[in-house]
């Protein structure tokens with residue numbers, strides 16, 4: 210279950226923010242930076258980046274809560290989906306890869322739920338792709354069998370099932386805004402008092418279209434590289450990659466950069482590295498890049514519909530039967546994961562597969 214331990218408090222607590230000083234210095238020397246560069250520094254700076262120093266997922270004092278932290282049913286259903294797809298692949302020895310496993314809760318629940326599926330645990334080699342040292346430690350406590358890599362390329366060759374929940378939203382984005390005469394890139398520069406501020410580049414030599422003034426378009430350059438890696442892997446040996454994240458299917462022109470600290474939205478420029486920084490995922494682009502790369506694409510569909518197709522309602526019934534006092538709680542958790550006013554509609558699911566495989570379970 211979601212477990213409030215593992216909360217790490219921000220170490221700066223009102224003092225000088227070292228990363229901000231570093232960023233101000235860098236902008237003074239080399240000029241305004243893209244939102245993607247800013248995001249990458251905030252998340253991955255080895256000394257002061259959010260994931261390198263103080264990621265805090267899950268409990269009350271944490272910065273944000275994810276689906277596996279809401280309910281054990283999430284990881285259990287994903288685990289059973291994986292075992293089903295392993296069967297569809299012909300039960301090969303395979304890499305069971307998770308990108309950005311956070312505290313390791315999803316895999317812990319997935320592994321427990323599949324223990325009675327004959328042959329699956331012997332066939333599956335758990336590989337965690339994780340850059341954060343403090344999170345690797347927590348993952349090792351929950352999933353002692355795991356091995357780790359920094360990047361997807363580090364996973365051994367062979368058939369793969371790849372899962373990733375709230376991983377794509379960490380990929381740094383560049384942002385472009387439609388001005389009155391054309392497109393500009395959003396940049397981060399300095400004001401007269403040497404504070405970080407958002408600004409716009411000069412007009413870009415981009416096609417002038419009829420998008421309304423003020424509309425924002427976002428591109429995650431890292432997505433191309435990730436889809437390329439997945440494509441290489443899924444063409445070399447059969448497999449699937451299941452991504453779950455919040456995002457949109459058609460861009461709405463909104464600015465989706467968001468900084469979260471203790472469940473509260475904060476100014477992304479205020480205390481760089483102290484808040485989690487994410488952007489909504491452009492699922493149409495994920496699908497487009499994957500199709501261009503020759504992969505099969507199923508979805509995107511909403512998390513609510515997907516989890517219902519995987520049998521979350523039945524799971525609620527089973528858990529309630531086994532322990533009636535838990536009934537109201539698990540029903541509430543299922544509601545949170547699936548209801549369209551909660552996580553059910555904002556979150557989307559997409560599955561990328563090697564060519565020539567049957568459709569994955571849950572997609573129609």
Ligand code: SAH
Pocket residue numbers: 260264266275276277278308309310311312315338339340341344359373374375376379
């Ligand atoms: N999947 C987990 C955690 C989501 S938070 C959950 O659902 O609870 C994002 C996770 O991705 C963290 O574990 C973070 O350290 C990891 N991460 C972010 N960017 C990464 C990158 N470029 N490479 C590998 N891991 C990354």
